[in-house]
Amino acid sequence: xxxxxxxxxxxxxxxxxxxxxxxxxxxxxxxxxxxxxxxxxxxxxxxxxxxxxxxxxxxxxxxxxxxxxxxxxxxxxxxxxxxxxxxxxxxxxxxxxxxxxxxxxxxxxxxxxxxxxxxxxxxxxxxxxxxxxxxxxxxxxxxxxxxxxxxxxxxxxxxxxxxxxxxxxxxxxxxxxxxxxxxxxxxxxxxxxxxxxxxxxxxxxxxxxxxxxxxxxxxxxxxxxxxxxxxxxxxxxxxxxxxxxxxxxxxxxxxxxxxxxxxxxxxxxxxxxxxxxxxxxxxxxxxxxxxxxxxxxxxxxxxxxxxxxxxxxxxxxxxxxxxxxxxxxxxxxxxxxxxxxxxxxxxxxxxxxxxxxxxxxxxxxxxxxxxxxxxxxxxxxxxxxxxxxxxxxxxxxxxxxxxxxxxxxxxxxxxxxxxxxxxxxxxxxxxxxxxxxxxxxxxxxxxxxxxx
Amino acid sequence: xxxxxxxxxxxxxxxxxxxxxxxxxxxxxxxxxxxxxxxxxxxxxxxxxxxxxxxxxxxxxxxxxxxxxxxxxxxxxxxxxxxxxxxxxxxxxxxxxxxxxxxxxxxxxxxxxxxxxxxxxxxxxx
Numbered sequence: 001x002x003x004x005x006x007x008x009x010x011x012x013x014x015x016x017x018x019x020x021x022x023x024x025x026x027x028x029x030x031x032x033x034x035x036x037x038x039x040x041x042x043x044x045x046x047x048x049x050x051x052x053x054x055x056x057x058x059x060x061x062x063x064x065x066x067x068x069x070x071x072x073x074x075x076x077x078x079x080x081x082x083x084x085x086x087x088x089x090x091x092x093x094x095x096x097x098x099x100x101x102x103x104x105x106x107x108x109x110x111x112x113x114x115x116x117x118x119x120x121x122x123x124x125x126x127x128x129x130x131x132x133x134x135x136x137x138x139x140x141x142x143x144x145x146x147x148x149x150x151x152x153x154x155x156x157x158x159x160x161x162x163x164x165x166x167x168x169x170x171x172x173x174x175x176x177x178x179x180x181x182x183x184x185x186x187x188x189x190x191x192x193x194x195x196x197x198x199x200x201x202x203x204x205x206x207x208x209x210x211x212x213x214x215x216x217x218x219x220x221x222x223x224x225x226x227x228x229x230x231x232x233x234x235x236x237x238x239x240x241x242x243x244x245x246x247x248x249x250x251x252x253x254x255x256x257x258x259x260x261x262x263x264x265x266x267x268x269x270x271x272x273x274x275x276x277x278x279x280x281x282x283x284x285x286x287x288x289x290x291x292x293x294x295x296x297x298x299x300x301x302x303x304x305x306x307x308x309x310x311x312x313x314x315x316x317x318x319x320x321x322x323x324x325x326x327x328x329x330x331x332x333x334x335x336x337x338x339x340x341x342x343x344x345x346x347x348x349x350x351x352x353x354x355x356x357x358x359x360x361x362x363x364x365x366x367x368x369x370x371x372x373x374x375x376x377x378x379x380x381x382x383x384x385x386x387x388x389x390x391x392x393x394x395x396x397x398x399x400x401x402x403x404x405x406x407x408x409x410x411x412x413x414x415x416x417x418x419x420x421x422x423x424x425x426x427x428x429x430x431x432x433x434x435x436x437x438x439x440x441x442x443x444x445x446x447x448x449x450x451x452x
Numbered sequence: 453x454x455x456x457x458x459x460x461x462x463x464x465x466x467x468x469x470x471x472x473x474x475x476x477x478x479x480x481x482x483x484x485x486x487x488x489x490x491x492x493x494x495x496x497x498x499x500x501x502x503x504x505x506x507x508x509x510x511x512x513x514x515x516x517x518x519x520x521x522x523x524x525x526x527x528x529x530x531x532x533x534x535x536x537x538x539x540x541x542x543x544x545x546x547x548x549x550x551x552x553x554x555x556x557x558x559x560x561x562x563x564x565x566x567x568x569x570x571x572x573x574x575x576x577x578x
Contacts, residue, residue, distance in 0.1 A: 138473040151489030152474030163478040171539040172481045
C-alpha cells in the first residue's frame, strides 16, 4: 500500500484523536467525574419513562421549569409522559397544573393514598448547591430540606427522584419500572450538581453602581427595615452566623406561604392538598433558597405561588408572613415585622436583579473563557459552554430590562447576546465572535459594579 | 442584636430536635442493600436466626457475627418483593420469620440498639 493511500486513514485517525471528549491534557479525576455526571444528568433515563434529570432541571432555563419554558417544550417531551402513557395517566402528574403553573406532583407524605395524598411543588434550581446544602443538622435538599432518601444527602437525591419521577408505572418496581442509580452514578451526579453555578458566597456589601440597587442592598442588610439577611446571609441560602451561630448553614422556616390567600393554582379548581413541608407528618417548614439566583428563576416559593420578584419581596409585608412562626420570630426578635413601602420593595428587587445580572455575566465569561481554552476540536455535544453562556447573557439582559435598570449595560448585553446566538448557529462557534461577546459582557459588568 | 441572637437561637435549638433529614417515603421502593449512603454503613444484613416477639428481640446472623437487637420504637417494616418483580409493601412484625433475609437500619448508628426500619426479602408473591 502506497503512503499516499494511507493519508485519508491517517487524517481520520488524527481527527478521532482530537475528537470531542479527547482533551490534549488529561482531565483531573474530579473533572472526569463532573463530566460523567453531566452526561448522566442530561441523558440517562435509568430505564424509566424517558425522563432525565434535565427534563425538570434544563440548563438553558437556569435548571427550573416555569409555564413559559414548558410552553416551548415539544409535545412529545417525556416531561409530559402523564399525557401519553396510560399507566401514568392518574396520580402521577396533574398536566393542567404542570403546564399552567410549573407544578410537579410529589408523594412526600407517602404513596398510600395517591388520589388524595400528594403535594404540588415547583422545581427548585440546582445552582450554587455547593454553598446551600449544608446545615448543622445535616444536608438540606429539595424544597422542604428532606428531599433525599437513604442518608438524606445530595448524593442520595437522585435515587428518590428516579423512584418518584422516572417510573414507567405506578407500581414503581425496581428493574421493571426503572433501575436505581449505581454508587458510581450517584457520585458523578453529585459532583456535577455541586459544580453547577456559583461556587462561593458573595461578600456583601457589594460596590454596586446603581443608586436604587445600592439602597436596596442597605435595606436587605438592615435589621430595622428589610431584615432579609438574617435568613439570607450574603443573599445566599444560609442563615446569618452572627444571629444563628457559626455554621448554622441552611435552615428551614415556616414563613406562611401555604396560608397565602387567592393563590392562582388554588383558584384553578384543581385539587391541591396542603403541603406540610419538612418531615412526615410535616412541621410546616420549608428550606431557605438562595436569592442570588432568584431574579431569573421565577416563579417563587415551594408552590410557585408568586410570579414576580417584586411580589415575592412584598410577600413579607403581608399577613401570611407576619402571622407565621417565622414572622412572629422576627417580631419577637426585632420588635416589628417587615413593612416595606412599594419603593423599598422595588429597591430590594433592584438589588437582587443587579446581583443576579452580575452573576450571570460572571458565569457567561467563565464559560466562554473555558470554551476558548478548550483543547479539542468541534462542538462537544454535551459540553454546552457557549449555549449556556448565551442563555445566561440573555438572562442578565432580561432581569435588568424588566425593571429598566442600567440601560447602557442592556445595550452591551443585547450585543453580546446577538453575537452568541450567531456563534451558536455555527457548527464551530467563531472565536473572534466569542471574544467580541466577552468584551461586551465585560463592559456590561463594569457598568453594574465597581471592579473589586 | 443580642436580643435577636438569643431569640433566634432558642428557635434554632427547637428546630435542631428535628434532625432527621432524609425522607422515608421512597425507601419502600429501594431493594435490600441498596439504600444510598445507608446500606452497609447504618444497616446490617443477614438472616433471622431467632425471634422473640414476647421480648421484642431478634437475632440476625450476619457475616460479621450474630447481632441481637430490640424491636422497639415501632420500626417500619418493608416487604421487599423486588426479586419477584412485584411491588413492595409495608408489613408487620409478624411478617418477620426465622430464616428470612433482612436488612435492619439502626435508629442511632453509634448505639445500635434499636431499629428504624426493617426490610424483609420476600420469596413468595403471597
